[in-house]
Amino acid sequence: MNMTEMPTTAQNVKNMPQNTKISARDVQVYYGENHAIKDVNVEIEDRTVTAFIGPSGCGKSTFLRCLNRMNDTIDVCRVEGTIALDGEDIYDKKVDPVQLRAKVGMVFQKPNPFPKSIYDNIAYGPRIHGLAKNKAELDEIVEKSLRRGAIWDEVKDRLQAPGTGLSGGQQQRLCIARAVATEPEVLLMDEPCSALDPIATDQVEDLIDELRNQYSVVIVTHSMQQAARVSQKTAFFHLGNLVEYGETDQIFTNPKDPRTESYISGRIG
Amino acid sequence: MPVLWIVLIILALAVVGYIMGRQRALASAGGDSRKLHSLPSYYGSSVAIFTVVFSLLVLVCWLIIQPIVINNSVASTIPDTAIPEASSLGLVMSDVRRVANGLDLAVAGGAIPANEVSEISTEDTDLRGLLASVGVALGSDVSEPVLDAAQSYRNLSKTGNILMTVVVLAIAVGGFIFAFLRSHKDFRARNVVETSIRYLLILAASIAILTTIGIVLSLIFNTIDFFTLYPASDFFFGTTWSPSFGGGSQLGIIPLLWGTMYISIIALAVAVPIGLFAAVYLSEYASPKMRSFAKPLIEVLAGIPTIVYGLFALLTVGPLLLQVFGPNGTGWMGAASSVMTAGLVMGIMLIPFVSSLSDDIINAVPQAMRDGALGLGATKSETVKQVVLPAALPGIVGAILLAASRAIGETMIVVLGAGAAARLSLNPFEAMTTVTAKIVSQLTGDADFSSPEALVAFSLGMTLFVITLALNVLALYIVRKYREQYE
Structure with a gap:
C-alpha cells in the first residue's frame, strides 16, 4: 500500500472540477455530545451515481441527510463545515431549507407513501411548488413521473386507489416517482432497497441507472454488490470518517486503504 | 359471629395455607425446587386460593340471600289484620326489621338484659321509648303482631348467622385440606393458579358489562312504565x-x-x-x-x-x-x-x-x-x-x-x-x-x-x-x- 497515492479526493477534484455538483469541506456533525461525522471532504459529481458504503453507524446516512438539511428537523443535531450545491453554501442563512429540498430530493429507507391516492402522492410535490398550471399539465407530470418510476403500467388503472395499498416494492417505486416529480437536481436515496425483495430491488436499480441520465444520484447502501452494480463512484465511511473515495471499480478491485480492503473482503463491518 | 371475623379467619387460614402448601410441595421434592413442576410459591398460592375463593363466594351469596328468605318467611306469618289502613305489607315489614334491629342494639347496649329480651311484651314495656333511647326511631307504637314478627325475625337471623359461620368456615377448611393434600411435586400448581387468575380477569370484565346491562334494563322497564301512562308519540x-x-x-x-x-x-x-x-x-x-x-x-x-x-x-x-x-x-x-x-x-x-x-x-x-x-x-x-x-x-x-x-x-x-x-x-x-x-x-x-x-x-x-x-x-x-x- 503506497501512502503517497492516498489523496484520491484531491485528484478527482482536479480531474473534473467543472462537473462537481455538491462539494463538502471539513464537515463535522454532532448529535449532542456525540461527534458523528469527522472532517468529511467529498465532491459529488453531476449525472453520476455515488454510493456511500460502510458498516452500520458509520455516519453515511447522517452525512446523506446533511446534503438536503434533513438534519435540521432533529433538535440536537449540529452541522459544521461547508456544503456547497453548485458552488453555493447550503447552510448559508439566506438559503431556505424548503427550497433546497425541492432541488435535492430524498427517498427513504422505508417506503413512506402519504395516506392519499396514488395520484395525489405524485401530485403533492408539483402542487406545493406550483409546477403545473392546470389539471392537464398535472396529469402529464404524474404520468411522466410514474413512468420514470417504472410503475406506470402497474397503477395506471387505479390512480385514485390509496398509495398505502400497494406492495412494498411498488410503494418504494411510488416514493421514487414522487421524488422525481418535483424535478430535483440531486436525488438522495437512503438504503432504498433494504425493505425490498430481489425482484423489486432489480427494478429499483434499473431505475437508478436511468435516473443517472438527468440527475446526480447519491445512494446509501449496505449491499456492496449493489454499490458495485449501480454506482460509478464509491465512498467508504468508517466510524464517522470518510476513509476512501474514488471510482467504484478501483475501490472494489484495488482499494488503497487497508480498512476499505478489510470491509469489502468481509473482514470487518 | 360477625362477618368481619369470618373474613379475617379465612384470610388467616389462607396465609397459613400458603406457607404450609409451599413447604409440603418443597418437602415432597426433597427440598430441591428444581424437581417441582411449578415454582414453590404457586403451590402456596393454590392452597390459599382454594381456601379463600369458594368460602368467600358462599359467604357473599349467603349474605345476599338470607335476608330475602327470612323476610319472606316472616312476612307470611303477619296476619292481614295487622296491616293498618293506607299501609302495605312492605311498610309493616320495614317496621319489623327496625324493631328487630332495635332489640339487637338494645341488648348490645345493655338497655335490656339478654335473657329477658324474648319475654318482652307490648303491654308492660314502652318499646317505642326504649328503642328511641338506643337510637332507633319508630313512626308509631309497636303492635303485638309486629313485635312477634320481630322476635321471629331475630331468631331466624340468629340461626341463619350461626349456620352461615359453620358452613363458610367448613368450606374454607375443606378447600384448605383438599388443596394442601394435592401439593405434591408433580401437581401442576402453576396451571391451577393461572386458571384462577384468568377467571378473576373474566369476573372483572363481566362486572362492568353486567352493570351496564343492569342500568339499561332498569331504564327500559321504567321507560315502558312511562309509556303506559303517557303516549310515546306525544313524548x-x-x-x-x-x-x-x-x-x-x-x-x-x-x-x-x-x-x-x-x-x-x-x-x-x-x-x-x-x-x-x-x-x-x-x-x-x-x-x-x-x-x-x-x-x-x-x-x-x-x-x-x-x-x-x-x-x-x-x-x-x-x-x-x-x-x-x-x-x-x-x-x-x-x-x-x-x-x-x-x-x-x-x-x-x-x-x-x-x-x-x-x-x-x-x-x-x-x-x-x-x-x-x-x-x-x-x-x-x-x-x-x-x-x-x-x-x-x-x-x-x-x-x-x-x-x-x-x-x-x-x-x-x-x-x-x-x-x-x-x-x-x-x-x-x-x-x-x-x-x-x-x-x-x-x-x-x-x-x-x-x-x-x-x-x-x-x-x-x-x-x-x-x-x-x-x-x-x-x-x-x-x-x-x-x-x-x-x-
Whole structure:
C-alpha cells in the first residue's frame, strides 16, 4: 500500500472540477455530545451515481441527510463545515431549507407513501411548488413521473386507489416517482432497497441507472454488490470518517486503504 | 359471629395455607425446587386460593340471600289484620326489621338484659321509648303482631348467622385440606393458579358489562312504565314541555333535544378549533420543554369539576355576555342564563378532551410521513395540513365525537348557565334547557315515583343513552373505515 497515492479526493477534484455538483469541506456533525461525522471532504459529481458504503453507524446516512438539511428537523443535531450545491453554501442563512429540498430530493429507507391516492402522492410535490398550471399539465407530470418510476403500467388503472395499498416494492417505486416529480437536481436515496425483495430491488436499480441520465444520484447502501452494480463512484465511511473515495471499480478491485480492503473482503463491518 | 371475623379467619387460614402448601410441595421434592413442576410459591398460592375463593363466594351469596328468605318467611306469618289502613305489607315489614334491629342494639347496649329480651311484651314495656333511647326511631307504637314478627325475625337471623359461620368456615377448611393434600411435586400448581387468575380477569370484565346491562334494563322497564301512562308519540313529537305535578302535563322531548343539540353545537364550535390548533402547536411546533410544560397545564382544565365551570358560567361569562348583548348593548339577551353562556363554558371544558387526544394521535403519525413531505420541499405547515392531519383524521374525528358525547351528557354547566325554560328558539342568547337538566329537575322534586312526571326522567335518560351510543358507534365506524384506507 503506497501512502503517497492516498489523496484520491484531491485528484478527482482536479480531474473534473467543472462537473462537481455538491462539494463538502471539513464537515463535522454532532448529535449532542456525540461527534458523528469527522472532517468529511467529498465532491459529488453531476449525472453520476455515488454510493456511500460502510458498516452500520458509520455516519453515511447522517452525512446523506446533511446534503438536503434533513438534519435540521432533529433538535440536537449540529452541522459544521461547508456544503456547497453548485458552488453555493447550503447552510448559508439566506438559503431556505424548503427550497433546497425541492432541488435535492430524498427517498427513504422505508417506503413512506402519504395516506392519499396514488395520484395525489405524485401530485403533492408539483402542487406545493406550483409546477403545473392546470389539471392537464398535472396529469402529464404524474404520468411522466410514474413512468420514470417504472410503475406506470402497474397503477395506471387505479390512480385514485390509496398509495398505502400497494406492495412494498411498488410503494418504494411510488416514493421514487414522487421524488422525481418535483424535478430535483440531486436525488438522495437512503438504503432504498433494504425493505425490498430481489425482484423489486432489480427494478429499483434499473431505475437508478436511468435516473443517472438527468440527475446526480447519491445512494446509501449496505449491499456492496449493489454499490458495485449501480454506482460509478464509491465512498467508504468508517466510524464517522470518510476513509476512501474514488471510482467504484478501483475501490472494489484495488482499494488503497487497508480498512476499505478489510470491509469489502468481509473482514470487518 | 360477625362477618368481619369470618373474613379475617379465612384470610388467616389462607396465609397459613400458603406457607404450609409451599413447604409440603418443597418437602415432597426433597427440598430441591428444581424437581417441582411449578415454582414453590404457586403451590402456596393454590392452597390459599382454594381456601379463600369458594368460602368467600358462599359467604357473599349467603349474605345476599338470607335476608330475602327470612323476610319472606316472616312476612307470611303477619296476619292481614295487622296491616293498618293506607299501609302495605312492605311498610309493616320495614317496621319489623327496625324493631328487630332495635332489640339487637338494645341488648348490645345493655338497655335490656339478654335473657329477658324474648319475654318482652307490648303491654308492660314502652318499646317505642326504649328503642328511641338506643337510637332507633319508630313512626308509631309497636303492635303485638309486629313485635312477634320481630322476635321471629331475630331468631331466624340468629340461626341463619350461626349456620352461615359453620358452613363458610367448613368450606374454607375443606378447600384448605383438599388443596394442601394435592401439593405434591408433580401437581401442576402453576396451571391451577393461572386458571384462577384468568377467571378473576373474566369476573372483572363481566362486572362492568353486567352493570351496564343492569342500568339499561332498569331504564327500559321504567321507560315502558312511562309509556303506559303517557303516549310515546306525544313524548317524541310533542313540542311543548310543561310538566305539572297536578296532572295534565305536556311532556314533549323536542324542546329539550333542541336545547341539548344547540348547546352542544356551540360547545363543539368553541372546543374543536381551539383544541385542534392547540394540539397541532403542541405536537408539531412546540419545543419539548414548552410541550412538557403546556400539555399538563391544558389537561388541568379537564380536572376542574363541572360545577366550578357552572359557577364560572353563572357568575362571570353570563354577566359579561349580558353587558355586550343585553338590554344596554345590542338587546338580544334578556338574562345572563342563555344557550351561548352554557355553550361557551362547555366549549372551554371540552378543549382538553379534543387537544389532548388529538395531540397523542398526531404524535402517533410516523415520522417517516413528515420526512417524506419535508424531503419533497414541503414547508412545515404544508406537511401538517396535507400529510399529518389527513393521516391523523380518523383519530381526530374519534376525539371530536367523544367530546360531543361529553357535551350531550353534561349537566351542571347547563343547570347553572343555560336557564330552566324549555324553549324552541333559534336565538342563542335566549335561555333554554337540556335533557340532562330536566332529568335533574324531574327527580329532585317531591314527585310520586309512579307518576308520569317522574317516570319521564327514565325515558329522557334512555333517549340520551341511545343518542350517545349511536355517536360512539358512528365514531368507531369512521375510525375503522379510514384506518383500512390509511394503514
